């Protein structure tokens with residue numbers, strides 16, 4: 395009666411998704427609302443942005459929306475994990491016959507899966523409004539999605555388990571969320587940013603993880619013809635490695651310090 | 653019954669400055685049903701959660717079949733299963749999904765998992781509730797779902813934290829039988845409770861804890877002997893118990909005469925009763941009836957936790 399640690403990891407990761415499936419309508423409503431949110435933002439910003447800077451704003455914005463949606467969905471795992479800690483539901487996870495690291499990565503993978511599921515409709519929209527990625531670009535699209543969602547999931551979990559106090563949890567989560575949301579090039583092109591903000595803000599915004607992922611998606615959906623894709627991918631991977639490492643350490647410590 | 657299943661060694665658990673468990677040491681042997689008995693806030697749950705690796709000891713250690721909860725948590729968790737005092741589930745969880753997931757994580761394959769979950773759910777009368785949301789379930793039903801987890805898991809060490817609180821009388825007896833079956837199948841059982849009846853009925857040995865300390869430990873019988881003058885011998889004589897008779901009896905313990913009845917408070921009542929019969933016969937006093945009453949576990953509990961014993965003794 396012994397299950398491998400890998401299977402336990404998957405069971406832990408999938409648990410959250412199964413719960414999600416129990417709430418299909420809620421999920422559908424969430425997706426619809428987020429879609430609407432992002433595109434309303436897009437329409438508003440479109441008005442601000444000069445045609446000569448961004449010829450087709452919707453085409454610029456859509457791959458960014460893929461990044462944003464993946465981020466928002468993966469990040470939403472923080473709410474669940476925070477609640478688990480607050481209501482001591484985590485006690486149950488802590489007594490299961492598995493390694494602590496299996497539990498930690500299982501929860502992070504839950505967030506990753508949320509992000510991946512959530513981004514599907516956005517990817518479909520991007521393929522329609524722009525053009526589908528070539529076969530060669532597909533693995534890069536997948537890798538980017540995995541790195542992005544894993545990083546954001548672990549970040550959300552770390553931030554949400556800093557305290558057992560709901561207000562502190564929510565504040566930290568919102569702060570991180572909006573920082574990442576607004577300090578990105580999802581709605582503004584680099585040129586637009588440079589016109590509005592003094593250096594080094596535009597440079598910083600451009601090396602934020604959501605911006606990098608958005609740029610890669612723009613390349614995948616053929617908005618950009620030539621960017622240094624490997625450099626972008628490497629930068630995203632470095633972000634991912636650092637944030638995930640810090641986040642797992644914090645989560646693990648928060649789980650076991652009791 | 654000599655193999656040690658659980659060894660709690662100088663366990664201290666503090667929350668901030670508050671000492672919830674205050675230097676507890678005790679041993680639970682393989683295959684026994686052990687009870688932790690104590691009033692609210694005495695540290696039962698804290699102790700159990702430390703055994704189950706949720707809490708880290710502030711100092712001291714717990715060994716589960718030799719493995720330390722501090723340094724070998726992974727190995728400990730493979731042997732321990734716990735039914736929490738507060739059932740652990742989200743309102744939107746459904747019992748069947750919850751238990752099926754649990755079964756898979758504790759090691760059943762898909763097919764086996766479905767079978768064991770169905771069996772246990774039917775057994776506990778949970779099958780009809782399988783697809784309800786958790787928030788729709790009654791308190792007792794939630795508790796049964798929590799217990800079902802351990803019955804499915806069949807861990808080497810099965811921990812039940814107040815298993816029958818909120819459960820109706822009929823279900824209570826049924827759950828007790830199920831827990832005993834688990835023991836027959838080889839699990840060591842730990843039950844935390846403040847229900848004397850449950851403790852008396854289920855547990856082979858009991859530790860009474862109070863304010864984080866072990867105040868007494870032993871079999872029910874041993875605990876009852878723990879109460880000084882806890883046994884009551886009730887004598888009914890053929891005639892009025894006069895001062896002469898009361899003088900004879902007061903050699904054995906505290907005496908109270910009530911017409912032709914006498915109550916004598918003693919230790920080890922069964923043995924003393926024989927001496928009393930001898931003594932009265934020699935003095936020519938006729939006994940109609942004699943009865944030895946043990947203290948109830950309530951009395952033991954009252955005595956140990958510092959509350960007053962029976963009002964008669966005062």
Ligand SMILES: Nc1ncnc2c1ncn2[C@@H]1O[C@H](COP(=O)(O)OP(=O)(O)OP(=O)(O)O)[C@@H](O)[C@H]1O
Nearest residue numbers: 667672690691692693694695696697698699737846
């Ligand atoms: N996480 C915690 N943080 C702070 N104090 C705690 C915590 N858990 C328990 N305590 C305190 O430790 C003491 C022991 O609590 P515990 O839950 O172990 O008692 P118990 O014997 O299980 O009581 P009950 O019969 O009510 O379940 C209580 O005073 C409680 O308030």
Ligand SMILES: [Mg+2]
Nearest residue numbers: 696697737813
């Ligand atoms: Mg308790």
